[in-house]
Amino acid sequence: MNTITPRPVDAVIAAVREFLGDRLSTAQAVREQHSRGEDQTPPTLPDAVAFVESTEEVSRILALCHQHGVPVVAFGAGTSLEGHVNPVRRGISLDLSRMNKVLEVNAEDMDCLIEPGVTRQQLNEFLRDQGMFFPVDPGSHCTIGGMCATRASGTNAVRYGTIRENVLGLEVVLADGRVIRTGGRARKASNGYDLTRLFIGSEGTLGVITKVRLRLHGIPEAMSAAVCQFPDLAAAVNTTILTMQSGIPVARIELLDADQMEACIKYSKLEGFRPAPTLFLEFHGTEAGVKEQAEAVEAIASDLGGEGFAWATDAEARNKLWKARHDAYWAAVNFIPGLRGITTDVCVPISRLADAIVGAKEDAIASGLTTCIVGHVGDGNFHQVILFDPNDPAGLDRAWELDRKIVARGLALGGTCSGEHGVGLGKREFLEEEHGAEALAVMRGIKQSFDPKGILNPGKLFRN
Known part of the structure; x- marks a missing residue:
């Protein structure tokens, strides 16, 4: 039988x-x-x-x-x-999406404890009436647990830091079911290994995050959004570099190249803009401080050929602008009907940003593929959505070939293959080149000690 x-x-x-x-x-x-x-x-x-x-x-x-x-x-x-x-x-x-409770808010100390399924939007809605907000904004409707797992950042990172700087502690379930707690409510500590930072960015390969204690920030007295368009990509990037080197405390400074801007104009119905390299900016502070910051950036932009610098403080205008920026990925993948896209995530030192972005666009043009660039350029990070025809048997391979070329350029400039998206399956091949064989062996050893049977998110970060 x-x-x-x-x-x-x-x-x-x-x-x-x-x-x-x-x-x-x-x-x-x-x-x-x-x-x-x-x-x-x-x-x-x-x-x-x-x-x-x-x-x-x-x-x-x-x-x-x-x-x-x-x-x-x-x-x-x-x-x-x-x-x-x-x-x-x-x-x-x-x-974990049903674990979506805000468990406590400590307004006096500006911290909170949440479950991992809480989204950034949900948390900020909960906090709004208390005069606080959580600033890490990856630009998608993601959970904060997922943001911790991938070490996310986004549009506000240039001023407020990434998720790494805004997590005070975690509750984590280990591979065998044990529950541990890392960090705490104190703003600093000097005792033992920093397990919190070890789990941030571990992509679910070392444990499953079940609670997150976050650092919160006060809602600024004043905010203003600004837009400026440029004659070429280099001028927009160099405006960013000079702004950062001048110490102007911008809250957000986002770059859209001409193709991405054209895609956003169509997708988000942006009126009054040309399909040209564009900077979206936001300033936080006092009324006088915000005005001073905007005027300082406007002077830099004007010297580099920036045109139509316009800034507004009303919430409706700001929200419309940032809604278009948050929808940039969807605008890009819908730019040319029938095409799909893969996304790069290179981050380089700010002084090498022009070489990285202008070079990446030139590589794309030489490849014959259409790409859209959008970037958190204040911290040297940009994404290039590479569009390809899914009906072309060689289409995806050509897109990955261009992706490798863009990453190679970024690494040669002292950068990283992934500034905020993590490694997962897509960036595994670059880890040894970026970190070296010995560092990779140490990472594997950490994985083995936390998860000896290899059950937690296998195949991610490492090929086996």
């Missing part, structure tokens, strides 16, 4: 269903939803999706998966661009 040997994952699914009930799903549609993020890696269906609502549930699931050697991939909003949530070895997709 033929017998079917039960798979380890089947034992886990049966055990988890006992305490999750219908929050453990094996439905095809649910599994497809959790098979990938917003990247172009081939999707992989998990065996099941677990919708957890507490640290205890996460701990029980990880203990079971550790016991049976079943892979676990943490899932938040699915907005990642480097394949982080793709369950390449199947197993359990651990959906």
Whole structure:
């Protein structure tokens, strides 16, 4: 008689269903939803999706998966661009989106404790009436747990820092189900290893984040947004460099090249702008300080050929401008009907920014591929959306070839392959070149000590 040997994952699914009930799903549609993020890696269906609502549930699931050697991939909003949530070895997709409570806010100390499924938008809506806000703004509707896992930053990082600088502590469930707490409410400490920073950017390969303690900031007295357009890409980039070198405390300074600007004009219905290299800026401070900052940047821009410098303090105008910036990725991938896109994430020292961006655009033109550049240029970070025809058998390969060339240029200029998107599947091939074989061996050793069975988000960061 033929017998079917039960798979380890089947034992886990049966055990988890006992305490999750219908929050453990094996439905095809649910599994497809959790098979990938917003990247172009081939999707992989998990065996099941677990919708957890507490640290205890996460701990029980990880203990079971550790016991049976079943892979676990943490899932938040699915907005990642480097394949982080793709369950390449199947197993359990651990959906944390229902863990979305703001647990406490300490207004006097300007910190809060949240669950990982809370989004930036949700948190700031909760905080608005208390005169505080959380500034890290990646520009997408992502969860803060996912932002921690990928070491996200975004448009405000030039003034307020990245997620790394704004996390005070974490609660983390380890691979075997143990729960640890790192950091605390004190603004500084000098005791033991900094485990908080170790988990920030670990992409779910060392543990699953179940609580986050964040540093908050006061809402500025005044804010103003400004736009300036330039005759060429170099002039816009050099305006950024001089602004930063002059010590002007801009809150945001974002670059859109001519192609990206044309895409945004069409997609976001921006009126009164030309498809030309453009800087979007925002200034925070007192009424007098904001005015002074804007005038100082305007003087620099004018010297470099900037035109139409206009700034406004009303919230409606600012929101419309930044809504268009936040939709830049969608504008780019819809720029030419039928095309899809992959995204670079190079970050270089600010003094080398012109070489990196102008060179990357020249590489794109030489390749014959259309690209849209948008960047958090105040900290040297830019994204180049490379558009390709999915019906062309060689289309995606040509796009990846251009991506490698852009990354190689960034590394040669003293930069990094990923300023804020993380590594996932998309950037693994660059790690050894950037960090060296010995550093990579140390990273593997850390992974082995935290996750000896290799169940946590396998295949990410490292090829095996």
